[in-house]
Amino acid sequence: MDVVFIRECWETILRQEQSLCGAPYFPLAGMKDCLADFDLPCLPCTEALPAAPAAVSLPAPAFRALTEEGLLQLRSDCYARTNLTIVTAWAEALMRFCEVRLASLRKRARAQWKGKAAVRLNLLHLAVFLMDYCLLAKDMRFLNTVLKLSDQKWLFKPKKLRAALKKGDPAALFELRVLLMTDYVLRRLEEGWKLE
Amino acid sequence: METGMRNVVVFSPSRFSLYTIAVAEMLLRQGVDVKAIFVRRLLNPARFLGEFQRDGRRLMRKVWRKLLLREKAYPIAKEETIVHFLKKEGILLRDVEEFRKRYGIPIVYCSDLNDPSVVATLQTIKPALGVFTGGGLIREAVLAHCGMGILNCHSGMLPRYRGMDVIEWAILEGRFQEVGMTVHFMDRGVDTGDLLRLRRVDLRPGEDIRRLRDRFEPLMCQEIVAACLDVLAGRAQRTPQRLEDGKQYFVMHPQLIRLAEARLKAIHA
Numbered sequence: 001m002d003v004v005f006i007r008e009c010w011e012t013i014l015r016q017e018q019s020l021c022g023a024p025y026f027p028l029a030g031m032k033d034c035l036a037d038f039d040l041p042c043l044p045c046t047e048a049l050p051a052a053p054a055a056v057s058l059p060a061p062a063f064r065a066l067t068e069e070g071l072l073q074l075r076s077d078c079y080a081r082t083n084l085t086i087v088t089a090w091a092e093a094l095m096r097f098c099e100v101r102l103a104s105l106r107k108r109a110r111a112q113w114k115g116k117a118a119v120r121l122n123l124l125h126l127a128v129f130l131m132d133y134c135l136l137a138k139d140m141r142f143l144n145t146v147l148k149l150s151d152q153k154w155l156f157k158p159k160k161l162r163a164a165l166k167k168g169d170p171a172a173l174f175e176l177r178v179l180l181m182t183d184y185v186l187r188r189l190e191e192g193w194k195l196e
Numbered sequence: 197m198e199t200g201m202r203n204v205v206v207f208s209p210s211r212f213s214l215y216t217i218a219v220a221e222m223l224l225r226q227g228v229d230v231k232a233i234f235v236r237r238l239l240n241p242a243r244f245l246g247e248f249q250r251d252g253r254r255l256m257r258k259v260w261r262k263l264l265l266r267e268k269a270y271p272i273a274k275e276e277t278i279v280h281f282l283k284k285e286g287i288l289l290r291d292v293e294e295f296r297k298r299y300g301i302p303i304v305y306c307s308d309l310n311d312p313s314v315v316a317t318l319q320t321i322k323p324a325l326g327v328f329t330g331g332g333l334i335r336e337a338v339l340a341h342c343g344m345g346i347l348n349c350h351s352g353m354l355p356r357y358r359g360m361d362v363i364e365w366a367i368l369e370g371r372f373q374e375v376g377m378t379v380h381f382m383d384r385g386v387d388t389g390d391l392l393r394l395r396r397v398d399l400r401p402g403e404d405i406r407r408l409r410d411r412f413e414p415l416m417c418q419e420i421v422a423a424c425l426d427v428l429a430g431r432a433q434r435t436p437q438r439l440e441d442g443k444q445y446f447v448m449h450p451q452l453i454r455l456a457e458a459r460l461k462a463i464h465a
Contacts (some may be wrong), residue, residue: 099446139443140368140452147449189368189455 003038005158009176010040012165021045025072027126027173030079031131034184058086061093063101064112071080071125078132091133095145106154117171123155124174131181143185150178202228202428204341205323207309208235209330211292212266214278216329218294218417222289223327226425227326231321232302234332235292235323236312238263240307246332250360251447266290270410281414310335318342327424334382344427345389349420351412353394354378355442358387361453362463363412365406365445368456372399372463375408377416381434386444389433392423401464405457 013021013028022026022045031046056073059065074090083194094142101108109119127149134142156175157164164172185193204223208216220230235244248255261269267290270279282288306314307329318341326346328334334346352362353376366375376396381389382432395415401410426432448456 096444141365141443142444144446144449144452147451151449186451186455190458 001075004118006038006180007040009162009165010038010048012162013173013176014041014043016168018163021173025170025174026075027128027170027172028176029075031177031180035085036148037184038180057127061090063094063108066112066122068122068125068127071122071129074129075132078129088137091130091137091142093181095130095142098126098130098145102148102152106152120155121171121174123149124171126177127155127178128174131178131185134185135181138191138192140185142149146178146182150182203231203321203323203343204228204325204327204424204428205231205318205321206233207326207328207334207346208233209290209332210263211235211236211303212263212290213292213329214266214282214290215413215417216277216292217289217295218282218285218287218414219327219329219420220292220301221289222285222417222421223424224299226421228424228428230299230301232304232317233292233295234304234306234309234317236309236329237305237307242307243332252289254447271441272419276412276414277410278417280327281417305412308332312340314338315341325424325427327420328382329420339382339384345383347379347392347420347423347427348382348387348389349416349423350378350380350387351398351409351416352376352378352445354380354387354391355437355439357445358442359445360449361408362445364448364453364456367399367405367460368448368452370421370459375399375464377412377419377431379419381436388437388439390436392432392434393419399460399463403460405453405460408460 009031021043026045028043028046035042035046056069058070070090074087074156077087098105105123106119109123113119113122127146130142130149131146134140156179158166158175158179161172161175165176197291206216206220206223210216212298216233220233223230238247240389244255251258260274270277276284289295289298292303296303302317304317306316315337318338322343324340324343326342327349330379338345350358350362352358352366353374356374357366363375366372377395378387378391378395379393380387380391383389397408397412397415403411423432
């Protein structure tokens with residue numbers, strides 16, 4: 001990734017209302033190590049882990065059962081390293097779904113969530129969860145899936161990212177997070193990061 | 197052994213598959229009765245779409261190598277490739293159709309290896325065993341009509357590495373001792389059937405993933421033929437897999453393939 005582009009995006013965030021980086025989505029939570037790698041200053045919201053909302057009881061893992069609350073619960077459990085059996089089952093199911101159904105993912109997401117904005121937001125949130133799980137489990141299959149998602153031009157729009165960040169669009173924050181985290185992990189792998 | 201107990205059928209991804217030709221010829225030379233070869237048609241929009249969705253732009257490279265270049269895709273190198281193997285064994289056939297001309301073996305063309313015509317032919321032939329040399333997923337109806345089952349040689353060490361690009365995945369994960377192949381029975385899952393033979397493959401200096409894959413093919417031919425003979429002779433030992441002992445892998449993203457190549461290069465550096 002272009003370092004100048006990253007810095008400009010981060011400066012845009014620094015100038016924004018910080019509350020946008022927190023609830024309800026916590027798009028930048030738990031990014032301390034990644035930001036240090038890019039030599040970018042942390043914000044309070046990048047260090048705070050999302051507090052779990054009233055615990056959401058998750059159904060059997062399936063894309064069609066995925067909700068915004070469910071994704072937040074999964075991320076929260078990921079960071080807190082709790083309920084890992086459930087987190088792993090969901091991560092595997094969602095990863096497999098994205099891999100096998102990549103060509104029809106947009107269509108299936110439209111059937112799942114109403115409106116283009118909701119589709120994009122939830123799929124980017126899903127990518128964030130898969131990346132979080134990748135780091136938790138040190139399982140590069142999840143990075144593989146996120147890289148394929150980031151190749152989808154209807155989902156990731158880097159040319160419009162800075163403008164979207166200026167508007168405080170949560171989807172843009174998710175997008176930036178995914179781009180930073182994938183780059184961070186790829187560089188670690190190049191440096192010989194040992195995997196589990 | 198009764199004659200019928202050495203009847204096998206072979207499943208092929210295309211009429212030009214050198215791997216299919218090698219396997220079928222070696223089976224015949226061992227006295228196995230190849231009763232039919234099922235071949236997927238190439239000019240098949242549904243197949244092209246399905247493979248493109250799975251492989252992306254890599255499909256173009258695959259078509260270029262396997263269908264257009266064919267033998268010319270293999271380097272003149274010391275490492276044994278399927279082309280070297282065919283020459284060494286004196287196998288001159290280069291088109292599955294030649295099995296019909298030379299041996300009178302029926303070649304059954306289909307859009308999909310699970311087509312009703314395939315099932316109907318199997319019901320007539322009643323083979324003792326099926327041998328899979330590529331061509332997509334095999335479903336229950338075909339599995340059910342192949343006697344003892346269908347053998348596949350997977351280019352990964354099972355149960356650890358199921359799915360696609362498992363050579364690359366083992367290298368990326370730094371598990372260099374787990375690069376190899378497995379002959380197994382096919383079942384409804386992806387690479388989940390009972391194990392028969394495992395063979396590790398050493399990584400050599402100066403080799404890239406392409407050359408490594410080229411080395412796999414003749415070894416896969418040897419392993420699947422040996423497994424087939426073991427099964428037909430009743431001496432094969434089947435080992436069931438536990439799903440929790442492995443993971444399913446998917447087509448590797450180009451950025452990760454580059455990393456895997458770098459790791460392979462660094463092994464002997």
